[in-house]
Amino acid sequence: MREFxxxxxxxxTGAVALLAADPDARFLGGGTNLVDLMKAGxxxxxxxxxxxxxxxxxxxxxxxxxxxxxxTVTNSDLAAHPEVRRRYPALTQAVLAGASGQLRNMATxxxxxxxxTRCGYFTDVAGPCNKRVPGSGCPAVGGEHHxxxxxxxxDHCVAVHPSDMxxxxxxxxxxxxxxxxxxxxxxxxxDFYLPVGDTPHRETALPPGALITGVTLPPAPVAAHSRYRxxxxxxxxxxxxxxxxAALDVRDGVVREARLALGAVASRPWRARAAEAxxxxxxxxxxxxxxxxxxxxxxxxxxxxxGYKVTLMRNLVVAVLTELAEExxx
Ligand SMILES: Cc1cc2nc3c(=O)[nH]c(=O)nc-3n(C[C@H](O)[C@H](O)[C@H](O)COP(=O)(O)OP(=O)(O)OC[C@H]3O[C@@H](n4cnc5c(N)ncnc54)[C@H](O)[C@@H]3O)c2cc1C
Ligand code: SF4
Numbered sequence: 001m002r003e004f005x006x007x008x009x010x011x012x013t014g015a016v017a018l019l020a021a022d023p024d025a026r027f028l029g030g031g032t033n034l035v036d037l038m039k040a041g042x043x044x045x046x047x048x049x050x051x052x053x054x055x056x057x058x059x060x061x062x063x064x065x066x067x068x069x070x071x072t073v074t075n076s077d078l079a080a081h082p083e084v085r086r087r088y089p090a091l092t093q094a095v096l097a098g099a100s101g102q103l104r105n106m107a108t109x110x111x112x113x114x115x116x117t118r119c120g121y122f123t124d125v126a127g128p129c130n131k132r133v134p135g136s137g138c139p140a141v142g143g144e145h146h147x148x149x150x151x152x153x154x155d156h157c158v159a160v161h162p163s164d165m166x167x168x169x170x171x172x173x174x175x176x177x178x179x180x181x182x183x184x185x186x187x188x189x190x191d192f193y194l195p196v197g198d199t200p201h202r203e204t205a206l207p208p209g210a211l212i213t214g215v216t217l218p219p220a221p222v223a224a225h226s227r228y229r230x231x232x233x234x235x236x237x238x239x240x241x242x243x244x245x246a247a248l249d250v251r252d253g254v255v256r257e258a259r260l261a262l263g264a265v266a267s268r269p270w271r272a273r274a275a276e277a278x279x280x281x282x283x284x285x286x287x288x289x290x291x292x293x294x295x296x297x298x299x300x301x302x303x304x305x306x307g308y309k310v311t312l313m314r315n316l317v318v319a320v321l322t323e324l325a326e327e328x329x330x
Contacts, residue, residue, distance in 0.1 A: 090247065151270055168228055247259040
């Protein structure tokens with residue numbers, strides 16, 4: 001591991017100034033991903049700027065009636081917050097489906113969105129990987145890829161984004177706020193992650209050195225009727241092989257509004273807009289839910305060993321939407 005300096009960020013302005021002064025510096029949230037990557041030699045920062053003491057640890061009402069979540073709010077505090085549980089239950093469920101209690105006590109909202117892929121080749125510094133070393137190749141395409149992407153990937157990288165939290169935030173149109181030395185900015189989560197293309201090493205549209213300061217959830221009454229469901233290879237403490245965040249407003253047997261996002265299928269949490277278009281205004285029936293899943297998954301391009309994900313996601317989408325519709329009918 002490379003020797004590095006450690007500084008506690010004095011305030012938001014000081015934090016972004018420290019990063020701007022040193023291109024080899026990194027922000028440190030809970031460290032649950034960054035420190036592991038440093039141990040593996042994937043990340044080799046010269047300076048860690050610890051942001052955990054910044055006053056970004058509150059969850060507050062937003063001006064438009066939504067909820068503003070500070071970037072250093074821990075995963076545990078986010079999941080437990082009464083307004084999150086009441087108004088965006090799929091977000092609580094998504095966070096609690098991730099990692100372990102100890103990790104959630106350390107991990108922050110900002111760090112969760114910026115955690116790196118769990119592709120095994122990415123963390124093996126002895127071999128090639130386009131995401132780690134641009135232009136070196138992607139051994140996963142012809143190698144181990146049973147948990148890799150079926151949507152939105154390219155020949156240059158087929159890795160998936162591992163966040164559970166991000167899937168629920170994507171379904172609810174969250175907006176990321178950030179600060180740079182040039183001032184503050186905002187990015188809807190829909191535009192936050194860049195398409196893979198031939199630059200898989202460029203993962204987000206955040207400006208260099210930007211500090212995530214928070215995430216805002218717009219008001220969304222439909223989100224109160226939401227659910228997160230995660231499929232993994234063992235019952236707990238494992239990343240998803242497929243997940244769904246869904247919200248449904250059903251009245252008189254008709255879907256008035258639907259939100260759907262898929263996890264572990266693409267390089268980013270995947271907003272299922274084609275499925276939402278099928279659902280909206282249609283009868284809340286099994287046929288509609290299957291047609292919605294098929295509409296989204298028509299774009300799937302599975303690799304030889306991950307075609308099972310298409311069937312898995314179809315079944316998962318139908319199951320979660322059916323449960324939500326049954327609840328609405330009670
Ligand atoms: C064993 C294990 C199992 C896990 N299982 C799951 C799981 O099932 N589901 C899941 O979603 N996650 C899982 N995780 C991942 C975990 O949730 C992430 O490691 C965590 O959310 C990252 O948050 P952090 O604050 O620790 O980030 P850090 O490790 O501190 O940072 C991660 C990245 O974000 C950057 N960063 C941190 N904060 C900011 C900020 N405010 N502004 C700009 N950049 C910032 C850092 O520089 C770094 O690049 C697991 C982790 C482990 C170790
Ligand atoms: S899938 Fe992406 S992260 Fe994995 S080896 Fe290929 S380029 Fe690297």
